[in-house]
Amino acid sequence: MTDIAATAAACGFTWESSESVAEVEGTVHLFRHTTSGARLMWIENADANKAFSITFKTPAADDTGVFHILEHSVLCGSKKYPVKEPFVNLLKTSMQTFLNAMTFPDKTMYPVASTNEQDLENLMDVYLDAVFHPDIYRRPQIFQQEGWHWEVEGQGDERSLVYNGVVYNEMKGALSDPDSVLYDTLSAALFPDTTYRFESGGTPEAIPSLTYEGFLDNHRRHYRPDNAYLILYGNLDLKRFLGFIDEHYLAPLAKEVDSSAGEPNPLALQAPVVCPLKRTGMATAPENACAAVGYVAGRAADRERLIATDILIDAILGSNEAPLKRVLLNEGVADDVVAYLADAIAQPFAMVCLKGAKEGAAERLKAVVAREAARLAEGGLDRDLVAAALSHAEFVMRERNFGYPDGVVLSMSVMAGWLYQNDDPAAYLRYEDAFADLRAKIDEGYFEALLRSLFLENDHWACAEVVPTAADENASEQAEEAAVTTALEAVGGFDAVQAQVDALRAAQEAPDDPAAVAKLPQLTRADIGPAPAEEPWEVTELAGMPCLRHHISTRGIAYAYRYFSLDGVTFEELPYVTVLAFVLGKLDTARHSAAELDTLVQAHLGNLGFGCEVHEDAQDRERLTPMVVAGASALSENVEWTVSLVNEVLTETDFSDTARIRDILAQWRLALEQSFATAGHTAAMARVASYYLPAGVLREALGGVDFYRFLKELLEHYEDRASDLSAKLAALAQRLFVDGGCTLSFAGSDEDLAWFAAAGPALGGAAAPAALVVPAPQNRHEAFAVPADVVFCAAGWDRSLLGLPYNGTWLLAARILSYDYLWTEVRVKGGAYGAGFKALRAGSSRFYSYRDPRIDETLARFDAAGSWLAATFAPTEAEMDGYVVSTTASLDAPVKARELLRRQDSQYFAGVTLADRAAVRAQVVAATLADVQALGPAVDALADQGLSCVFGSRDIIAESKGGFTVVDLVG
Structure with missing residues (x-):
């Protein structure tokens, strides 16, 4: 060296x-x-x-x-x-x-x-x-x-101050997310004397x-x-x-x-403390009650112990059939149980969380955990289950598919340890030796000892609970009045506050000095090289079915997907198809109990998942390809399991266990409700698409608001409908999971593919006659009130209905609108956390805002976007080059093998070729300012349709003059 x-x-x-x-x-x-x-x-x-x-x-x-x-x-x-x-x-x-x-x-x-x-x-x-x-x-x-700053709202005697x-x-x-409030409450209880008692x-x-x-x-x-x-x-x-x-x-x-x-x-360490119960009230829906117990697992330097703790948590709490989670669900203390190791802090802790907690659940939680932990530690722990969890953890670490570039992921891993120890900064990059050591220790009683140490003999633990309450309007108003009075006294009245806001607006709207902008380092179009090589897929035949063969590097992992057509179901049956996808892999089969199946999946597969998706034809908005997707991955030596386990789940699942099905559906209902409040922009964009797009109508039936309403009603009448539901799911599985209408997709070595074919992916059967008819979209102009203190806005329309063809310039315009106009108008000046514009190849074009304090002002800014693009957007040549460089880079960015396979599959079903993708890239590279400005009237035409949807705070919705149909969605 x-x-x-x-x-x-x-x-x-x-x-x-x-x-x-x-x-x-x-x-x-x-x-x-x-x-x-x-x-x-x-x-x-x-x-x-x-x-x-x-x-x-x-x-x-x-x-x-x-x-x-x-x-x-x-x-x-x-x-x-x-x-x-x-x-x-x-x-x-x-x-x-x-x-x-x-x-x-x-x-x-x-x-x-x-x-x-x-x-x-x-x-x-x-x-x-x-x-x-x-x-x-x-x-x-x-x-x-x-x-933060104050702003003046209203006129004359009606003026008031608000934070922004x-x-x-x-x-x-x-x-607004109960999970975040619960974590903060538990962290404060565990670490009352250190930095972790605060919300950073x-x-x-x-x-x-x-x-x-x-x-x-x-x-x-x-x-x-x-x-x-x-x-x-x-x-x-x-x-x-x-x-x-x-x-x-x-x-x-x-x-x-x-x-x-x-x-x-x-950055101090916390001496051991015990907090039997710390409660926090929160103005939220009763369904959002939650509770947790946390156990400090050690210090960040205890690398092997923490890896073992993570594996143990996955083994006993990682699925509905994991022993401790199953006991908690059977006890009826909550709709769902999640557990994880809260790490990347000086003293990581294991957290067992109840979602949709029932009355008295917080008081019972610790006792149930202790009782089951004692049983497991005294000989009840299935060591095969621990070995399976360890195998799955190894797969996850080797695949390293966390949604970020490896350099970013590994840097975060390094800092999970380096911040607290200088003697071994690379500790969190190494794991192979720890896995090997822990595998050897499974039969030595190591994990039973860890169970006792963590859950039974631990002198550093706490319980926390979030209790839903009605919003205390009087207390809120009194606090706000006191704050306003103090602020007005400090700054000299409303006019002084407005003067400060005007100064802030002037600073925000003032253009940057061109000389300062010129100092920013950037690349030019000349720096754009050729597109990275992408191996084309080919359509072959395997076991009598079309197979998309992907020639991409997978680093010793095989990825196998099956796409089953939904053409043979009716529109009314679509929500049941989603329920079917939810429960697959989580119930008994003819050969294995749900718990045994879970162990086999953990031991032999990297992942096993089922879901529904809709592919749109790139040229014809009426041509839709809705599907049930079954996906599995495994190390090369386990390829045959991607066939045998998937076949078993698809054809031999027993749908008679209605209690387990109810558990799964209640968990999904809770997850949807929380997503409406924390990622409402996604729900709003999906909902607004259903106002104009046939594919949007399908997606809502399969997983959006319409599906949520179906799920909610089903659970409310579950006892009466459970038997029929079981029969319906069994009939759908028999009808859908056949070779007719199935397309296979595979990535891995040729040897892997040979093993996959030899294992027998054919199920037999012909496709059912086409029955799916999609209702016409309708503009419902809805605002969904959910438990949140902010709103999420969306507006959109189908570009193809306006006769506007797609090309790469739309990608460029979307980036410009998102990071220039909308960033300045909605985020910087409006105070929203985020905003953007998306223009998809098939036609759907949508604006959105994220964690936004306002509705009408944001929608007005959406409406003005096209005019800004046509008349105000006037970048220098260097700035225009920058947009071209960054948009091209977004097309060229490396992706992991699984994402590349799925992207290529989507392109196949949409009728898009690699040549089409290359053409779009070439159009981006060649685009001129005039090309982008020419899209301004088209963006105006999209906004002129007036289709919008909002999720979020009822109070903010009530202040809107947008004429929305207001719907209380949750509760």
Whole structure:
């Protein structure tokens, strides 16, 4: 390692160690910056999707969310790049494959990734300048915009003050989720003397108590090199990156350290405590009652013990048939039980959570857990089940399919341990030895001992409960009146507040200095290379069925999917098809109990899943392909299990256990209700599509609001309908799961495919005669009131109905509208946490907002988007190039094998070829400003249809003048 040491020394770093780590297919190098004290790790391997991150230790000292607000704010301009939104500029102009920032309970992380080395350096440069030299000291409006400020509502004597701010509204939305409130309550009970008693994101009650001075003080004390952890990842030029970091940032910063700034907040350990029950009231629906018990599992350095705890939780609580979860469900304490290891903190803890908790459940929870844990520890633990959970954990770690580039995922893994221990920073990258060691310990009683230690002999545990309450309007009004009175006295009245808001609006609307914009590093169209090679799929025949054969790299994993046509069902039967998909794999079969089946799946498959989806033809909006999908994956040595287990589930499931079916349906109802409140933009976009799109009508019947209403009514009359339901599901399975109308899809080696074919995927049977007739879409103009303190808005129309053809320019326009017009109008000025525009190839085109404090203003901004695009959007040539680069990069971004297979399958069913995809990319690269501006009238025409839908707060809906049909959806 002499060369690395010399390279490091030449760049101002001291090389500390290098270690080969098989789990990352490379070597982990550790460095320390000589003068500033910053720590740096390079995970060196052959991955072309390179990454960089910088993380600061930021333990919260209160509930003001100061580090969350800082996470947003430092990305709003810096010394070197004095523009209002360099973060957004990077989203608009770079080849990034990941660009974001995250606030954790005790750290703040800024990761980026790109396949282009120059682009990665550009991203790193902007991020480093942002965190170390932010504009927050020069522009207090950043704090007001991202954190909180007062605004005046109403006129004359009807004027009132309201809070606004991006983080303020984000946390109003986040803490509308009972799960988040429960976690916070439990964490505060477990750690009453440390940072983990606080909500690091901030609470709406506490955020307005944060002052601008306190905001700046926290930045000075925490955003400094000796409190920083830097990580480089992938196949990159080490000398180039170390030299850049040293010369431009760390070496100068070492000379500028302000010793009077004070020390970072301490990150202490909590001495063991016991809290039998901590309650929190929450204004939410009664169905959202929840409770949890948490057990501290050790310290972050206890790597093997924590891996074992994760495996144990999965084994005894990971499915409805896992022993502890089954006991809790049979006890009738809740509709659902979820459990997980809360890690990436100094003292990780196991959390067992009851959703839809019944009266008295919190008091019973600990006793039931203790009773069953004792039974399991005294010989009742099925060691085959533990071995299966371990096998599944190994598969997940090897597949590493977490939705982010590997460099980002591995950086987060590193920081789950490095923040708390300097002696082994790479500990959280290694797992193979721990898995091997734990597998050997299964028959030695290790997991029984862990059960006793964790659940029975633990002196550090707590119970928490969220109790739904009616909103206390009087208390809320009194608190608001007191806050308004204080604010008016502090700033000098309504006119003074309005003057501050006007100043903020002026700052938000002022264009950036072109010279400042020109300083931002970016690539040009000339930097766009050829599209990454993508292996074409081919349609072959296997076992008498068409088979999509994918020639993609799977790293020793086989992926096998079956698509069963729904043409033979009626529209009225569609909700039952979804219920069928829900329960498959969770019930007894003719050969195995549900528990035995669960163990087999865990032991031999990477995943097994069933669901419904609708594919739209790219040219004909009336041609739809609704399907039931059965998907499985396995390591190559287990390929035959992707056939035998799937066949068994599809053809031999016993639907007579109506009690288990009810458990599954009650859990899904609860999940839907919570999704309406926490991800309402997704529900709103799906619902508004059903107003104009035949495929939208189908999707609503299979999984949207219409399905939720069906599910709710079914559960309300379950005893009367259970027997008929069983018969209906059995008949549907027999009718649907046949070779006629089935399409196979496979990715893996040729040897894997041969094993798959030999295992016999054919089920026999012919397709049923076509029966599906989709009702015509209807504009219902609905606003669904759900338990949330914010709203989610959507508006849309089918572009094909206006005779507007699709091409790559629509992708470019969607990116421009999302990251320029809507970002500024709905997020920055309106205070919503997010907003965007989507234009899909098949025709559906939709606006949306996320965690939004307003409805009418947002919809008005949607309506004005086309005019802005046609008349106001006037980028420089460099800015236009940036949009082209970033849009092209979004098409070229690497994806994991499973996602690539599924994307290719979707293209096949939609009638889209790789040549079509290449044509769209070419259209993006060649698009001109005039091409984009020409879409302005088309966007106006979409908005002019006036189709919109809202989910969220009843109070905000009541203030709207949009004439919605208001529906109380939950409850």
